[in-house]
Amino acid sequence: MSSPFVSFALIMAVAAAAPYIASLVPGRAVPEVVFLVFAGALLGPNMAGVLSTSSSAISFLSDLGVAFLFLNAGYEIDPKDLGGRMGLHAILAWAVSLLLAILLTTTLMADRFTGQAGVAFAICLTTTAFGTLAPIMRDRHLMGTPVGRAVSVYGAYGELLPILAMALLMSTRSTRATIATLLIFVAICLAILAFPALLPRVRERIDSWLKENAWSGSRPLLRLSILLLSVLVMACEVLDLEPVLGSFIAGFILGAFAPHDHVLEEKLQDIGNGFLVPAYFVISGAGVSLPAAFESVSLLFGFIGLLVLIRGGIVAVSLNINKETRGMRKREKYAVSAYCTMALPLVVAVTDVAVESGAMGTNTASILVSAGAITVLLIPIATSFVRVGAESDVFLAVHEVAAEKLPIQKVWKKHRALLQADEKRFAAAVEEQKEHGHKLDSFEYLVTGAPPTKSWKEDPQEKTE
Numbered sequence: 033m034s035s036p037f038v039s040f041a042l043i044m045a046v047a048a049a050a051p052y053i054a055s056l057v058p059g060r061a062v063p064e065v066v067f068l069v070f071a072g073a074l075l076g077p078n079m080a081g082v083l084s085t086s087s088s089a090i091s092f093l094s095d096l097g098v099a100f101l102f103l104n105a106g107y108e109i110d111p112k113d114l115g116g117r118m119g120l121h122a123i124l125a126w127a128v129s130l131l132l133a134i135l136l137t138t139t140l141m142a143d144r145f146t147g148q149a150g151v152a153f154a155i156c157l158t159t160t161a162f163g164t165l166a167p168i169m170r171d172r173h174l175m176g177t178p179v180g181r182a183v184s185v186y187g188a189y190g191e192l193l194p195i196l197a198m199a200l201l202m203s204t205r206s207t208r209a210t211i212a213t214l215l216i217f218v219a220i221c222l223a224i225l226a227f228p229a230l231l232p233r234v235r236e237r238i239d240s241w242l243k244e245n246a247w248s249g250s251r252p253l254l255r256l257s258i259l260l261l262s263v264l265v266m267a268c269e270v271l272d273l274e275p276v277l278g279s280f281i282a283g284f285i286l287g288a289f290a291p292h293d294h295v296l297e298e299k300l301q302d303i304g305n306g307f308l309v310p311a312y313f314v315i316s317g318a319g320v321s322l323p324a325a326f327e328s329v330s331l332l333f334g335f336i337g338l339l340v341l342i343r344g345g346i347v348a349v350s351l352n353i354n355k356e357t358r359g360m361r362k363r364e365k366y367a368v369s370a371y372c373t374m375a376l377p378l379v380v381a382v383t384d385v386a387v388e389s390g391a392m393g394t395n396t397a398s399i400l401v402s403a404g405a406i407t408v409l410l411i412p413i414a415t416s417f418v419r420v421g422a423e424s425d426v427f428l429a430v431h432e433v434a435a436e437k438l439p440i441q442k443v444w445k446k447h448r449a450l451l452q453a454d455e456k457r458f459a460a461a462v463e464e465q466k467e468h469g470h471k472l473d474s475f476e477y478l479v480t481g482a483p484p485t486k487s488w489k490e491d492p493q494e495k496t497e
Contacts, residue, residue, distance in 0.1 A: 036087040043083070043090075046071045047310035065164055065313050065376065066409045069401075072317025078324070078398075085318045097312025099279040100304035101377060102191075103261050105163035106283020107297065109188045113181065118356050122189040125350035126158055129342050130197065133157040136338065144331075148391030151201045152382050156335075156400055157342045158197075159378040160190025161408065165371055167305070168412055178360055182368045186347055194378050195277045202385055205272070213271045220267050221281055224260070225288060247295060254299050257286055276381050316380045316401070324395040325402035335403040344373035367415045374411050379404035 054064040075083035133154035174180040264278035386392035
């Protein structure tokens with residue numbers, strides 16, 4: 033079983049089976065990344081031992097996977113959305129989370145996490161898995177809604193800023209040397225952005241040629257995109273920075289050169305989500321020791337609790353302070369805060385760096401990665417039961433009785449009427465699905481909030497109400 037081709041075949045078998053297994057869960061409430069990670073753990077050297085990740089070929093496949101994961105995440109983000117009041121609040125919320133995480137790590141967790149391990153643990157508590165979130169948001173038709181916009185901004189900074197924190201705080205060099213290195217990397221990125229403007233005639237010729245041949249047999253636009261990714265990842269390697277930083281920034285720059293190019297986005301998704309990204313999650317899962325992860329249940333669920341408090345809680349406070357989001361309904365704020373608590377890919381990246389430097393043990397890393405996988409498993413389910421079409425739910429009813437001091441009888445009558453109204457909407461949705469040749473069960477309606485028809489996709493408000 034030592035041949036890399038045997039491991040590759042097993043990895044792709046898991047990658048091929050995961051979407052089907054995920055589809056068996058009503059409403060696709062559990063993302064397929066959960067099945068990929070845990071399948072890798074079950075097949076890996078710590079469990080069944082049939083999947084080996086020791087070869088350089090499999091390791092490089094994993095590196096390419098994480099590169100495409102963060103490339104696509106960066107390309108998903110519109111830089112215009114990161115500015116303004118919401119962007120400022122997202123930055124401040126992340127900074128407060130980091131300060132709280134460092135304070136907690138250096139006091140209550142000082143016995144277990146010291147030095148670089150403590151820094152890694154603190155950064156993990158501030159992350160948001162935006163690369164994992166983006167496809168979930170698309171599947172649930174949340175892009176463009178108030179929830180989708182808030183998750184995009186807070187989630188983007190929850191992925192970008194921890195990457196920068198890794199470069200600054202987990203570097204083995206002095207702070208001055210690290211900052212100088214980052215400035216060199218920024219200069220390289222600015223030079224790439226400015227290059228077309230310096231040679232306008234050359235750019236016109238290239239643009240004209242690309243428009244005519246971009247999607248010919250040789251796919252030159254796709255090749256240029258992968259070249260950009262390769263150059264920035266190489267720059268990070270040469271400068272001794274984290275490669276995920278280069279991947280993420282490559283997505284930003286690609287968005288500036290080819291904004292809203294749906295064909296390019298589809299091709300990158302084909303390579304990434306169709307091949308490399310699932311391989312990365314399976315290989316990462318193979319490094320997780322499930323027996324070791326559940327040896328310390330207190331750390332496993334303690335990390336999840338701290339993540340909810342330090343990341344999700346601070347995002348919730350920020351949403352209530354920001355004028356742009358203060359008017360969102362409580363369920364929408366809850367959904368944004370919960371989504372921003374999902375934290376798997378960067379937990380894997382941060383713990384990998386800590387383990388490679390010898391600052392963190394593999395058992396501890398397995399616990400944190402397993403905890404991150406559990407958030408990706410549970411949060412989409414938890415948000416499904418709050419982000420539903422009905423105005424009536426237990427969450428709001430309890431809040432109205434406990435916090436707003438409304439009479440129980442009045443609350444009961446109100447929510448019963450709302451539930452009856454939603455039952456009528458559900459019956460109409462079932463009939464609509466029959467006309468399109470689809471079958472809609474009640475649980476799928478509850479989980480997704482909207483059946484997969486064109487009419488629902490065109491009405492974002494209908495999907496979040």
